[in-house]
Amino acid sequence: MPAANSQPRRAHSGPRRDEAARRAVLHAADDLLVENGFGALTIEAIARRAGVAKQTIYRWWPSKVEILLDTLIEDSTKHLPVPTEKPTAENIRGYLRRFARFLTRDPAGKVLLALIAEAQHDPDTATSFHQRYLGPRRDQECDMLTRAIDAGEISPHLGPDATIDALVGPIVYCALRGSSIPRGLVDTLVENLLRPRDTRVSAE
Numbered sequence: 001m002p003a004a005n006s007q008p009r010r011a012h013s014g015p016r017r018d019e020a021a022r023r024a025v026l027h028a029a030d031d032l033l034v035e036n037g038f039g040a041l042t043i044e045a046i047a048r049r050a051g052v053a054k055q056t057i058y059r060w061w062p063s064k065v066e067i068l069l070d071t072l073i074e075d076s077t078k079h080l081p082v083p084t085e086k087p088t089a090e091n092i093r094g095y096l097r098r099f100a101r102f103l104t105r106d107p108a109g110k111v112l113l114a115l116i117a118e119a120q121h122d123p124d125t126a127t128s129f130h131q132r133y134l135g136p137r138r139d140q141e142c143d144m145l146t147r148a149i150d151a152g153e154i155s156p157h158l159g160p161d162a163t164i165d166a167l168v169g170p171i172v173y174c175a176l177r178g179s180s181i182p183r184g185l186v187d188t189l190v191e192n193l194l195r196p197r198d199t200r201v202s203a204e
Contacts, residue, residue, distance in 0.1 A: 024050040025057060026071045029064065034107045038114040065118065065125050068111050069132050075108035076133075082140040087148035089196030095144070096167060096186045103175035113175055138164060154194040166193050 028049035032041050041064055047054040061067045080102045083091040103109040115133075119126035142160040149155065156163045167189050174181045190196065 021050070021052050021056070022060070025052060025060075025067060026074065029067045030071050030075075030107050030111060033068065033114060034110050038118055063124075065115070065122075065128060068115060069128060072108055072111045072115065072133055075106065075111075076102075076137070079106055079108065082137065082144055084144075087144055087151055088153045089148065089190060089194055092144065092148060092154070092167075092194065093186060093190045096171065096189065099168065100171050100175075100181045100186060103171065104181060109175070113172075116172070116176070141168075148194075154196050156194050158193070163193055 025046060028046045029041065032045055032049060036045075043054055043057055043064060046064065046067065047057055050057075057067070061070070080095075080098055083095055085091065103113065115125065115129050119129045138161075141164050145154070145156070145160040145163055149160075158166065170185060170189065171181060174185070
């Protein structure tokens with residue numbers, strides 16, 4: 001839902017973090033969220049699973065939300081980059097298929113869904129989620145669509161922002177319901193919303 005250096009960097013106080021301990025904390029938070037859910041996730045539980053002191057975590061992160069955001073940003077960068085190559089309808093289709101798999105099969109997908117839910121009733125979570133993850137990723141997704149439009153590869157009925165909403169909304173909704181995402185959903189969304197250029201016609 002990007003290059004690592006495109007994400008806003010959050011200032012940390014305290015000593016420089018040990019990389020092994022940092023990754024242990026991120027993995028612990030990820031695993032515990034999947035096992036127990038957001039409500040049961042605590043800094044104490046993360047510290048026990050990661051094998052670090054609770055005070056150490058609080059020096060590095062102000063809350064469990066910021067830990068989860070770090071996890072989500074790193075895993076999305078690795079497993080769900082927004083395409084930057086030549087923009088085509090097929091690249092966009094592939095990205096949406098990977099997004100569907102990310103939400104339903106990757107533990108980080110559970111983190112994304114949990115943060116979406118938490119942001120609905122916690123203003124601080126909403127602000128941090130939008131600033132650190134959703135805003136930068138959405139900018140990249142809109143840029144992907146804009147480049148494809150400018151290249152003549154797609155001709156959506158809606159503007160880039162509304163098109164992104166219409167493309168990813170049904171996928172997120174299926175995942176939030178815990179239902180499977182139909183194989184043909186992405187194809188239907190792409191064909192109906194993007195109106196990809198018919199390469200067979202253009203080649204004639």
